[in-house]
Amino acid sequence: MPEVGIVGYGAYIPRYRIKVESIAGVWGAEAESFKRGLLLYEKSVPAPDQDTITMSVEASRYALKRAGIDGSRIGAAYVGSESHPYAVKPSGTVLSEAIGATPECHTADFEFACKAGTEAMYICYAQVMAGLIEYGLGVGADTSQGAPGDALEYSASAGAAAFIFGTNNILARVEETYTYMTDTPDFWRREHQFYPQHAGRFTGEPAYFRHTLGAAKGIMKKAGMTVDDFDYAVFHQPNGKFPTAAGKRLGFPEEKIKTGLLTPWLGNTYSGSSPLGLTAILDEANPGDRILMVSFGSGAGSDAFIFNVQERLLEVRDLAPTTRPQLDENKIYLDYGRYAKFRGKILRNPK
Amino acid sequence: MKIRSPRYNREIPQRYRLEAAKDVEGRIYFPPRVSYPGGEKAEPIRLSNRGKVITYTVIHVAPAEYSDLTPYPVGIIELDDGARITAQIADVDPAKVHIGMRVKVEFRLLRAEGEEGLLCYGYKVVPE
Numbered sequence: 001m002p003e004v005g006i007v008g009y010g011a012y013i014p015r016y017r018i019k020v021e022s023i024a025g026v027w028g029a030e031a032e033s034f035k036r037g038l039l040l041y042e043k044s045v046p047a048p049d050q051d052t053i054t055m056s057v058e059a060s061r062y063a064l065k066r067a068g069i070d071g072s073r074i075g076a077a078y079v080g081s082e083s084h085p086y087a088v089k090p091s092g093t094v095l096s097e098a099i100g101a102t103p104e105c106h107t108a109d110f111e112f113a114c115k116a117g118t119e120a121m122y123i124c125y126a127q128v129m130a131g132l133i134e135y136g137l138g139v140g141a142d143t144s145q146g147a148p149g150d151a152l153e154y155s156a157s158a159g160a161a162a163f164i165f166g167t168n169n170i171l172a173r174v175e176e177t178y179t180y181m182t183d184t185p186d187f188w189r190r191e192h193q194f195y196p197q198h199a200g201r202f203t204g205e206p207a208y209f210r211h212t213l214g215a216a217k218g219i220m221k222k223a224g225m226t227v228d229d230f231d232y233a234v235f236h237q238p239n240g241k242f243p244t245a246a247g248k249r250l251g252f253p254e255e256k257i258k259t260g261l262l263t264p265w266l267g268n269t270y271s272g273s274s275p276l277g278l279t280a281i282l283d284e285a286n287p288g289d290r291i292l293m294v295s296f297g298s299g300a301g302s303d304a305f306i307f308n309v310q311e312r313l314l315e316v317r318d319l320a321p322t323t324r325p326q327l328d329e330n331k332i333y334l335d336y337g338r339y340a341k342f343r344g345k346i347l348r349n350p351k
Numbered sequence: 352m353k354i355r356s357p358r359y360n361r362e363i364p365q366r367y368r369l370e371a372a373k374d375v376e377g378r379i380y381f382p383p384r385v386s387y388p389g390g391e392k393a394e395p396i397r398l399s400n401r402g403k404v405i406t407y408t409v410i411h412v413a414p415a416e417y418s419d420l421t422p423y424p425v426g427i428i429e430l431d432d433g434a435r436i437t438a439q440i441a442d443v444d445p446a447k448v449h450i451g452m453r454v455k456v457e458f459r460l461l462r463a464e465g466e467e468g469l470l471c472y473g474y475k476v477v478p479e
Contacts, residue, residue, distance in 0.1 A: 015442050015477075047442060048419065049459040053472065057458040085470055094472060098367040098458055330478070332442065341419070350466070 039240020043267025
């Protein structure tokens with residue numbers, strides 16, 4: 001079997017933000033309860049001219065820069081998202097065209113609530129492993145929506161992470177993969193509905209924790225590893241509290257979790273969530289470090305990866321913007337009124 | 352606005368990938384042409400995605416499909432390889448735009464053809 005791994009990665013976070021206080025103030029809720037209870041402070045908001053496709057293109061261009069390859073060498077490009085701009089017409093065709101991957105490129109859009117991004121990564125990894133393609137591009141991106149006033153509105157945010165898998169010049173070798181999936185009705189959106197429904201507290205223990213912990217334990221057992229074998233871990237981050245609790249229950253010390261924990265200041269980027277956390281880890285990891293990544297998507301399931309960081313990462317890390325500066329710098333804050341306009345939440349007459 | 356798929360499709364190379372052409376004298380043509388002055392051949396190139404604002408204006412009264420964005424700046428941008436493009440300057444307070452400002456090209460939604468039509472993508476610039 002050839003060695004397969006990440007050969008390029010890229011992250012994209014929009015500049016607009018809204019603070020938890022700005023949302024809570026409109027709905028008569030207590031901002032403090034979201035900050036203390038869920039570790040949420042602010043979230044990213046896409047500009048009116050941004051969507052899953054545009055953010056996927058930016059993240060993928062950064063990934064190509066780090067990989068040092070031309071887009072024409074990408075044999076498969078998959079976008080995982082629950083906010084594909086078209087109901088019928090793939091996001092992947094626009095992405096592939098924008099990076100110059102067409103016409104010899106497989107594409108499909110994936111959807112699995114918040115784990116569609118790692119689905120895309122896994123299929124790319126598997127196709128490269130099988131020798132069907134030289135390079136595969138897997139993207140997790142979302143401009144997720146929470147219903148006005150719903151708890152999800154405090155976290156549903158926007159961002160994209162892109163990973164190119166290949167066999168040459170590997171930055172982070174895949175050592176193991178594992179999936180833990182069941183039919184669990186914790187969160188869904190029916191056709192033609194604007195906003196998703198969720199099952200409240202049922203989204204916790206029977207959904208997020210069962211699958212996230214199940215996948216983390218499963219991959220460690222499969223690989224014959226323990227928590228001590230890892231330098232970093234990143235879990236899906238619907239809020240700040242869940243991944244922190246998952247890490248604690250598995251026995252990970254806080255310092256192995258904090259690098260990839262972006263949600264308190266980014267929000268939940270859904271399909272981009274654990275993938276963006278992984279980009280933040282790759283921005284600072286050293287050769288020889290081992291990373292555990294576990295996604296979670298409602299419905300429900302978790303994909304797990306073990307990555308081993310290679311020397312090559314140090315050579316290419318600075319060829320594209322890193323993740324933390326995109327999160328911490330050049331922010332533009334919105335009040336709730338502009339946020340509602342940006343997100344199309346205001347009822348208007350048709351033009 | 353009615354669907355303009357064929358025209359949108361034709362413009363994809365320049366709008367998505369900044370595809371241009373450079374002739375033997377080093378002149379850059381954007382978008383690429385079918386033929387060039389003097390019958391010269393020109394090589395396909397992709398323009399730089401960084402540049403600076405040469406001049407700009409702020410649109411306060413916009414066509415209907417852009418009216419939600421007002422006031423928004425539109426500028427002439429000189430890219431680092433010398434080519435000049437006209438583009439909206441996004442993600443910025445119009446009062447902070449200035450001549451010489453460094454910008455980078457980003458992929459954005461240019462327009463949506465109503466609630467049912469095509470989504471048209473292409474380039475805008477944002478502060479570097």
